[in-house]
Amino acid sequence: MNNMEKKTLYTVTIFSENTVGLLNQVTIIFARRGLNIETLSVSPSAISGIHKFTITTFTDKAMITKVVKQIDKRVDIVKSYYNTDEDLVFQEIALYKLATNKLLEMGSIEDIIRRYNARILDMTETWTVLEKTGHYDETQALFKELSEKIGVLQFIRSGRVAITKSKVERLSDMLAAMEAKLNRDKSV
Amino acid sequence: MNSISGSEALLESLIHEGVDTIFGYPGGQAIPIYDALYDYKDRLNHILVRHEQGATHAAQGYARVSGKVGVTLVTSGPGVANTITGIADAMMDSTPIVVIAGQVPDNLLGTDAFQEVDVIGVTQPISKWAYQVRSADEIAWAVARAFYIASTGRPGPVVLDVTKTAQSGKVAYQPHKITYIRSYIPKPDWEPERIAQAAALINQAEKPFAIVGQGVILGNAESELLAFLRKADIPAATTMLGLSALSSDEPLNTGMLGMHGNIAPNLKTNECDVLIAIGMRFDDRVTGDLTQYAKQAKIIHFDIDLAEINKNVTVDVPVIGDAKETLVEVGKLLNPNQHTAWRESFKPHWERERQVVIQKELHSKEGPLRMGEVVHKVSQAVGNKAIVVTDVGQNQMMGVRYFSYGQTRSVVTSGGLGTEGFGLPAAMGAKIGAPDRTVCLFVGDGGLQMTIQELGTIMQSKIDVKIILLNNNYLGMVRQWQELFWHERYSHTELQNPDFLKIAEAYHIPGRSVSTRDELDAAIREMTSMKGAYFLEANVENKGMVYPMVPAGTAVTNIILGDE
Ligand SMILES: Cc1ncc(C[n+]2csc(CCOP(=O)(O)OP(=O)(O)O)c2C)c(N)n1
Ligand SMILES: [Mg+2]
Secondary structure, X not given: OOHHHHOEEEEEEEEEXXXXXXXXXXXXXXXXXXXOOOEEEEEEOOOOOEEEEEEEEEEOHHHHHHXXXXXXXXXXXXXXXXXXXXXXXXXXXXXXXXXXXXXXXXXXXXXXXXXHOOEEEEEOOOEEEEEEEEOHHXXXXXXXXHHHHOOOOEEEEOOOEEXXXXXXXXXXXXXXXXXXXXXXXXXX | OOOEEHHHHHHHHHHHOOOXXXXXXXXXXXXXXXXXXXXXXXXXXXXXXXXXXXXXXXXXXXXXXXXXXXXXXXXXXXXXHOOHHHHHHHHHOOOOEEEEEEEOOHHHOOOOOOOOOOHHHHHHHHOOEEEEEOOHHHHHHHHHHHHHHHHOOOOOEEEEEEEHHHHHOEEOOOOOOOOOEOOEOOOOOOOHHHHHHHHHHHHHOOOEEEEEOOHHHHOOOHHHHHHHHHHHOOOEEEXXXXXXXXXXXXXXXXXXXXXXXXXXXXHHHOOOOEEEEEOOOOOHHHHOOHHHOOOOOEEEEEEOOHHHOXXXXXXXXXXXXXXXXXXXXXXXXXXXXXXXXXXXXXXXXXXXXXXXXXXXXXXXXXXXXXXXHHHHHHHHHHOOOOEEEEOOOHHHHHHHHHOOOOOOOOEEOOOOOOOOOOHHHHHHHHHHHOOOOOEEEEEEHHHHOOOHHHHHHHHHOOOOOEEEEEEOOEOHHHHHHHHHHOOOOOOOOEOOOOOHHHHHHHOOOOEEEEOOHHXXXXXXXXXXXXXXXXXXXXXXXXXXXXXXXXXXXXXXOOOEOOOO
């Protein structure tokens, strides 16, 4: 943990074909280099048939550069790159399950919801689920406050999802360039 | 169109890829494929090995000398588990092989069925691509993709895990060819600015030095390399796997790099002003301590694999792309040059190595036989068109150091993985891949016993390999480390060996066991005059040492030479 503090949180974005076992191929590359995966999120991307992974890990620049190249090298990976927080707009989503009676007794629920920009997702007589999206510190702060005041029955936080601030959509550019190269090669 | 079985489709697909040789071993989950093979005897030469590890190393030997993809066919479970060492070895040494393994029927996958192993899970980290084929219709596509991936870009092993369901299913077979995968860029485009930067650096250099790896051989760029070196008069050296990319008598070839390489190129690495790495990956056995490696030099790195750039050594100019093209492009911009004084400065180091190491190793008149002289004499007897295959250990270092290379693809040895047991099966594959060339194997008494059962394959398939056992009754290379760095505490490195000649005889392989120089000469004459396999056991100095040596993790200039 100590040397983790000197390290930077990198967000690795990976576009891949949607084939069985790819997650395995990606995570073993982190494992070989002894990198802990902090968060992980996988879903279909905007381009049909292509999946997008968003993985965060604490490391340094020299290491992340090598790791990303080794990921990129796998045959079914279309493109992989890394960013730091400054380059990204990013969020995580957290759900908090609370006892409804305690929540009502607490009285300050509206204030908390406003301060944290959270919302009530579902509510029954016995339990209530709050939802908050935000950065890690924000979802964590709400967790801390609720834990201290009324206790949290269940808590879950998603992996990070992120979008780059840069104007270019790297993947579509790359796919276009590859198609162009293919056509060029075919014509010779 | 007639539909055929998945197994037949598999064989048709292999033939479509130009395959004529398969190294394999059958079993329950591969019986349908073997049954189909029965009718393909005229088109597919199946070599029945004695252990699946041997099948993979044979495929590697075949691929390394022929430039074609080597093919291995095995059954599920223990069969494919036995191929792991070969797959890992091929991954490390960028050898194009395709390993086809039977797998349990689809409905049993994941149930711990009899002889089920999670092949994809096990092989993914050590292969270029691993894929499970679950239905007969996928076979033509999967084979086409496997060959395309194995053979293009930086080559490597591909694993196809073919379920019995796929083998037995029916398919309307149509030949398939793959030449493009959108997520895979085998040959990245070269960048004109980098080409210009590389040429400018070389043009300014007073002491340029090229270090050449197997990438040049894999990329068939040997003649481009030579033209490049000659134009600017650049001395060069090779890694162990790069040996034979330049012939031994090429004046610009200054020898082999690395732990047991030659003195001159190792020292010159830390004296040159521009270091030009071509198709090599700065392995730790080549660089020694990275913090003391070529710090004075500007470094240019030619490679086809982007992940190799700045992996071990931070370089000034990366030249990505296919060396066959990039060497030409940079070459165009080079000024013709002469570096006579610089080249001459390698010579005293060679003189020193000759005096201190080589003379004793090759020309001792007394005392027991030495590994080096055996290799040297065999090399002289078979001529420099022969292929040398080695196992791992002292025999390997002596084999590659003292053999002469007259043409490319003449060295088959396990570099990155350093696999003891590689030699004998790799030699079989090499002979089958290059039937017109003499194949000499140098193997140790330890390593031979790791895959000795392949003598059976050599007997049954009548493979003409010249097996030279360098018997020192020790796991010699480990013993050498124990002598030098572990206070001569020979922990478990002395071997009690069988009568090897009797073993060879049991397999009907003729041979001799020799201990004197006269016997050696006579046995070599007999070996070269006979057609077919031959087993020459040379009983050599028990405690011989391989020098020069750069101890692991130290600077390339820290070269020990033994008693001077
Ligand atoms: C499969 C495997 N196991 C262990 C080793 C470690 N090792 C490297 S060289 C060597 C000694 C080999 O002895 P031998 O085959 O007799 O060759 P020599 O060095 O004596 O020529 C050993 C044990 C290895 N490289 N590969
Ligand atoms: Mg030995």
